[in-house]
Amino acid sequence: MENKTIPFNNFYKIFNLTSSLLIVISILLLLFKGLNYGVDFKGGTLIEIRTTNNNISISDLRKAFNKMDLGDISVKEFGKKNDFIIKFEKKDKPKENIIENIKKNLSKSIGNNFEFRRVESVGPKVSSELLISGIIAIALSLGAMLIYIWIRFEWQFSLGAIIALFHDVIITLGIFSLFGFEINLSIVAAVLTIVGYSMNDTVVIFDRVRENLRKYSDIKIFDLTNISINETLSRTIITSITTLLALLSIYFFGGEVLKGFSFAMILGVIFGTYSSIYIANPILVFLGVSQRTIIKE
Amino acid sequence: MLYFSKLRIISVILFTLLLSYFATSNFFKIDDNFFSRNINLGLDLQGGSYLLLEIDNDPVVTQQLQNKLLQIKNYLKEKKINYKNIILINNNIISFEINEEQLDQTQALFDNDDSDINPYYHQYKSHEFDLSINNNIFLLNFSKYGLINIKSSSQNTAIEIIRRRVDEIGTNEPNILKRGNDRILVELPGLDNPDRIKSLLGKTANLTFRFITQKDEESFGTEKLSFEDSSEVAIVSRRIVLSGDNLIDAKPRMDSQTNETVVSFTLDRVGAKRFAKATLSGVGKRLAIVLDGKIISAPNVREPIVGGSGQITGNFTFQSATDLALLLRSGALPAPLNIIEERTVGPDLGQDSINAGILSLIIGFFLVISFMVLRYKIFGLIANVTLIFNLLLLLGILTLFEATLTLPGIAGIILTVGMAVDANVLIYERIKEELKYEKNQILAFDRGYSKSKTTILDANITTLIAAVILFIMGSGPVKGFSVTLGIGIVTTLFSVYFIARLLTSLYVIKNKFHKKLI
16 A cells, blocks of 8 residues: 555545535434433433343333333343343432332332342433533533644644544534434543544644645645645554554443443544545645745745 | 663663553552552442432521521620511521611621621631611621531531441441532442432431420421321420430340330430430420431330430331431431432442453454554564553553543553554654665664654644543543543553664664665
8 A cells, every 4th residue: 555646635525525415414413303312411310230030021121110100211122131221211309219119119020030230310410510511521622622733733724623523523423313322421532532533633644744845845735635645544544443443342342331432432533534534634725725834934 | 763872771661660560560469568559440340339419508508597597686686786577588588677877887797897797708708698788678698608608517517427327337448528519429339239328328317306295286386297107297396305416326226125126325414414304394295206307206204214315216127226326326417418410330240341341452452463463563563562561551550540440441441552553653654654765774763753753742642632621521430531541642652752662773773784674
C-alpha cells in the first residue's frame, strides 16, 4: 500500500453528499424517534436476574412482574439463556423497599430459583442531573477540542475538524436511535472517547497538510489534501486496525455490560477514520486553504 | 533523537522497574513494608452496593422555625416590645405585628450585626434570617446561608449516625461521604443484599415515651397516633417524658417470664431521674412508646421505674428486636433520608465481569501484538515490549495512587493497548518515508522521530482532553474509565519516547550496516 496513490479527492463530492444525507437522517431520527434512554437518564429501576430453572421464559417473568403493579415493564434476555433484564419506571415511594417486595413476590410466583445479579435504581432527580451533566460533558469536550485546535491551527482547519467531529457524534447517535440501542452513562463515555479519537485522526492528517503547504507552493489544495491523505494512509489504517482489534475483543469477550460501550466506540472509530478523510479535508478545499493561509503576514 | 546519555538510560530503567514492581505487587502477595499498596476493585467488580441518600430537610426547617418563633416571643417580651399575631406562615415564614412607635427599635434588633436573635455570619456577610417589613408587619424567613447552615449541620449529624448504623452491621470497609450539602453517599463493598441496611437507613428512629390521655378527641397538646400494627389509635400527649437521646444502651433480650422478645434499655442519669418521676406520678396510666410517629406498644405503668432501665415490648421477632436495639443505640437521624440512587452488583456478576475483562484484555493484547509483529517485524517486537512496559507502568501508577479499577476502567486499559501503538506506528511510518530520500539510516531514524513529534503530541493531547473532562464530569464507574484512559496516554508517551526509543536506538546503532532496517 506504500507507493500507490489513491485518488481520494475524486470521491469528495459523492461522499460529502452521502454524509450530508446521513446527518440529515440522523437528526430527523433524533428529533422524531429520539433516543432510548436507560435508567441512568430516564429514572426507574433495572434488575438483572439469573434463574437456575431452564423452563422460566420471558413471558413467565412478564406475568409475574405484571402482577406487582410496577407500571410499564420491559423484560429482555441478557446474554446467556437464563439471564434476564427487567426494567420498570415505578415512581418511587421512598418509604417502602421495592426491591425486597419484588423478591418476595417473585419467589411466590416462580419459586425460589433466581438471584438478583444487579440492581440499578435511579430517582427522577438524579437521572435528570446525570443527563444534564452528560450533555455538559460532551459540550465541554467539543468546546475544549475547538479551543485546542484553534490554538494549534488556523481557523479553516478548526472548522474542518469540528465539523468532522459533529459528523461522527451525530451519526453514531443516529444509529443508536435507529436501532433503539440503550443510551446510558457508558455511552456518554464512549461518545467522549470518539470525540478524542476522531480529533486525533484528523489532527494527524492536518499536520501533514500543513507541512506539505509549506513544502509545495504550486500544488492546489485539492491535490495537496490527497497527497497528505495518501502519505498518512498506512498509519491511519494501522491505527484503526489495532484500535478496532482491541474494541472487537471487548465487544465479543468483555461481557454484556460493555457491549453497548464497545459498539458505540467501534462505530465511532469507523466514522472517525472516514470523516478525517472525507469531511475534514474537503472543507479545507472548500475554504480555499493555500500556502498564504498558514504563513502569516 | 537517538542519543541517550548513560544517566538517562539508568534513570529510565530504574523508573520503569520501580513502577513495574508496584504493578506486580497486585498479583503476588509479598509481605514487605516497603510497598504495600494495591489497586482497589470497584463495586462493579467486587460486588457491593452504592446508595445515594438525600436528606429531607423540610421537617428540620419547620422545627427550627417553630423553635425560633418561641425564642422571638420571649425575646420581644424581655425587650418590652409589644407584638401581636405572631404566626408561622406556610411553614416557612414567621410573621408578627409591631406598634408604629416601636418599629425602628425592633428593626434595629433584627438588623444589627451583633443581633442576638438574628445572628450575623461574618464569613458569609449575611444574617441567619432575611427580614422584610410590610407596613408594621415583620416577615422573617431563612436566608440562603441560614438554610445552608441548617443543611450542613443536619448532614454532619446524619453522616455520623449512618456511620454508626453501618458499623454496627459490620460490613467491611464502608465508604461514607458527603455529596453537596444535603446528600450522603454510602458505598458498601462486598454486600450483595442491601435490603437490611436500606431499611435501617430508612428509619429516622425518633423514639419518645409519652402518656396516653383519657380524652377521646385531639386537642391542643395532644395528638392522635396509630399503633404500628394499625390495630388501634390512641390520643397521646405531646409532652415528652423521655426521648431516645436519654438512652445509653439498648439490647434485644428474651423476657424469661413471658417468653417474648423485648428490647431492654439503660438510661443516662438525667433520663433515669425523669423516668422515675414520671412513672411515680403516672402509676395506672398507659405509657406509649412512640417510634417515628407510630406507637410500638403502650404498657400500663404498674409501679414506678426507678432503676434507670426498662424494656420495650412489642410484637418483635428476634431480628426486628435486634434492629430496633441497633437503631436506638446509634441514635436518631436529624431528618428522614430518601434513597435516590441505588446500584447493587452481586459478587458473582462482579467475578464474571473480572473474568470477561481479563479475557478480552488478553485477546485484544494478543491480536494487537500479532498484528504489529506481522507488520513491522523486529520493530513490531520493540513496540510490543514497549506495550508490555506501558501496561506495567499504567498498573504501577494506578497502584501508587491506590486507584479504583472498574469494568469501564478495564475497557480503558484495553483501548490504551489499541491506541498506544499509534505513536510507534506514526514514528515507524515516518521513518519509512524518510528512508525514501535519505540513504543514511541513522539520520532517517533520527528525522522520523523528530518530525513525528508534534503530530504525536497533538494527537494524544486531544484524547487526554476528553479523558480529563470525563474525569471531572463523570460519575461512578465511568470515572474509572477516564482514569485509566488518561493515565494510559501519559504512560504511552513515556514508554514510546523513552523505552521504545532507547530500544530502537540500541538496535539501530548496533545494526547500522544492515541494508534495510525497517
